[in-house]
Amino acid sequence: MPTEASRKVPVPALERLATYHRHLLDLEQERVATISSVELEEQTGIPAAQFRKDLSYFGDFGKPGVGYAVPELRAAIGRILHVHEERCVLLVGAGNLGAALVGYPGLKEQRFRLVAVFDNNYAKIGRRLWDMEILDVARIREINETHRAGIGIVAVPRQAAQGAADALIDAGVRAILNFAPATLKVPPGVLVRNVSFVQELAVLSHHLASAGDAAGGPDDV
Amino acid sequence: MPTEASRKVPVPALERLATYHRHLLDLEQERVATISSVELEEQTGIPAAQFRKDLSYFGDFGKPGVGYAVPELRAAIGRILHVHEERCVLLVGAGNLGAALVGYPGLKEQRFRLVAVFDNNYAKIGRRLWDMEILDVARIREINETHRAGIGIVAVPRQAAQGAADALIDAGVRAILNFAPATLKVPPGVLVRNVSFVQELAVLSHHLASAGDAAGGPDDV
Numbered sequence: 001m002p003t004e005a006s007r008k009v010p011v012p013a014l015e016r017l018a019t020y021h022r023h024l025l026d027l028e029q030e031r032v033a034t035i036s037s038v039e040l041e042e043q044t045g046i047p048a049a050q051f052r053k054d055l056s057y058f059g060d061f062g063k064p065g066v067g068y069a070v071p072e073l074r075a076a077i078g079r080i081l082h083v084h085e086e087r088c089v090l091l092v093g094a095g096n097l098g099a100a101l102v103g104y105p106g107l108k109e110q111r112f113r114l115v116a117v118f119d120n121n122y123a124k125i126g127r128r129l130w131d132m133e134i135l136d137v138a139r140i141r142e143i144n145e146t147h148r149a150g151i152g153i154v155a156v157p158r159q160a161a162q163g164a165a166d167a168l169i170d171a172g173v174r175a176i177l178n179f180a181p182a183t184l185k186v187p188p189g190v191l192v193r194n195v196s197f198v199q200e201l202a203v204l205s206h207h208l209a210s211a212g213d214a215a216g217g218p219d220d221v
Numbered sequence: 222m223p224t225e226a227s228r229k230v231p232v233p234a235l236e237r238l239a240t241y242h243r244h245l246l247d248l249e250q251e252r253v254a255t256i257s258s259v260e261l262e263e264q265t266g267i268p269a270a271q272f273r274k275d276l277s278y279f280g281d282f283g284k285p286g287v288g289y290a291v292p293e294l295r296a297a298i299g300r301i302l303h304v305h306e307e308r309c310v311l312l313v314g315a316g317n318l319g320a321a322l323v324g325y326p327g328l329k330e331q332r333f334r335l336v337a338v339f340d341n342n343y344a345k346i347g348r349r350l351w352d353m354e355i356l357d358v359a360r361i362r363e364i365n366e367t368h369r370a371g372i373g374i375v376a377v378p379r380q381a382a383q384g385a386a387d388a389l390i391d392a393g394v395r396a397i398l399n400f401a402p403a404t405l406k407v408p409p410g411v412l413v414r415n416v417s418f419v420q421e422l423a424v425l426s427h428h429l430a431s432a433g434d435a436a437g438g439p440d441d442v
Contacts, residue, residue, distance in 0.1 A: 008431055009427060009431075011424060014423065014424045014427055015420055015424060017423070018417070018419065018420040018423035018424065019404075019417075019420065021423070022402055022417075022419065022420070023404070043404065044404050045404050045406075080427075081423045081426060081427055082426050082427050082429070082430035083423055083426055087422075087426050087429075089422070095321070095324075096317065096320045096321035096324050097318075097321040097325075099317045099320075099321070100316070100317035100318040100320070100321050101418065103316075103317050104318075104418065105378075106402050106418065106419045107418070107419065107422075109419075110419045110422070110423070112419070112422050112426075150429045151422065151425050151426065151429065157326075174428075174429055174432060175425035175426070175428050175429050176425070177418070177421050177422060177425060181243055181327050183240075183244070183264065183265050183266050185266075189432065191425060191428040193421045193424055193425055195416060195418070195421060196239070196240075196243075197322065197325065197327065197328070197398070197416070198239065198243065198327045198328065198330075198331045198333070199236055199239040199240065199243070200398050200414045200416060201308075201310070201328075201331070201333050201372065201398060202235065202238070202239035202242070202302045202304055202331070203232060203235045203236065203239065203414055204372050204396035204397070204398060204412060204414055205302060205303050205304055205308050205333075205372065205396070206230060206235055206301075206302055206303050207395075207396050207412040208303070208308075208371045208372065208395055208396050209303035210229055210230075211395060211410065
């Protein structure tokens with residue numbers, strides 16, 4: 001049997017596992033001891049059968065009639081996602097979005113640690129973004145010799161996005177979260193996940209159109 | 222044959238269509254007249270065969286040996302996505318993420334118009350976020366009687382997210398883009414798309430683990 005870390009889990013299953021993990025962290029904080037798959041369905045919207053199937057892939061969890069022990073389940077999913085140990089993350093782009101990311105409490109909760117923030121704008125370099133000094137992106141490789149971060153975030157305008165990705169990859173990053181509306185070219189072995197607000201809005205826009213919202217208003221649900 | 226607006230397009234196809242649309246806008250600005258599916262593959266990373274399949278669903282586009290006329294193709298995809306007319310959008314949450322969204326040039330490019338920004342923090346209400354006045358979320362229904370926006374963005378902390386969604390739905394919104402790490406409960410007919418940084422980072426983290434990055438560094442590609 002392959003180890004949890006080496007096994008390739010399909011991306012949709014990973015996304016659901018991350019949702020369970022986040023929710024279980026909340027339950028742990030609320031000192032909930034056990035939870036059933038039906039309760040999880042009510043709370044996360046993911047069907048109980050799907051949840052059981054996602055977990056069965058990794059081994060035997062839960063007890064019939066009792067449910068799942070929250071801390072154990074959270075820890076097990078954390079190991080599958082490899083978020084049980086702290087991950088260092090580099091950020092390129094010290095604009096509004098960068099500020100939102102540095103200040104986002106969810107990162108620390110999930111053991112992602114933003115270790116350095118870079119920009120190529122001399123008006124920003126040397127200033128602070130929250131408690132972090134904004135560094136020259138030209139120093140990214142040198143800085144990452146210490147941190148050895150494997151994850152990088154691209155939060156720059158479209159025209160600067162490929163350059164930011166190239167710099168991250170040159171510094172040793174192998175996984176990129178891209179917020180720029182640009183298609184990044186990366187070598188094999190580097191994974192890019194794109195977060196596109198506009199793409200999401202287009203999906204929502206089509207939903208409204210196909211639901212025939214033209215007649216819609218506050219009162220007709 | 223159903224009309225373009227009424228037809229239900231699968232979400233992954235919509236996401237690709239939004240990617241083509243964004244890329245074609247760039248090409249139009251660069252005054253590129255025609256493009257082949259192979260060129261589009263090189264530029265967007267989406268296979269040419271997939272592109273042709275996505276389009277064939279909606280009718281006959283392009284000419285063999287010539288390719289696709291960029292402005293016509295962009296306009297056709299815009300109609301499918303229903304982004305050919307301006308869409309009004311409400312934003313709840315005037316924090317860092319809200320500021321990033323209000324300042325994001327991609328929204329206007331794609332004809333999404335942020336018409337009002339709300340918050341429930343009295344220290345923020347009445348102040349400005351860029352050129353917009355921050356309004357009391359208690360006024361959301363009244364304000365949206367004028368705009369009749371169908372799309373809302375939730376950019377508030379987790380514990381305020383359900384309240385923000387309820388207020389948006391009460392004001393007539395039927396499509397929500399949720400940035401909060403919370404599972405929103407919404408009535409039938411309301412579509413929620415979740416943007417989770419942490420979920421994306423967990424997927425990247427698993428990729429690093431399964432690629433065995435422990436030995437990784439700037440020099441071993």
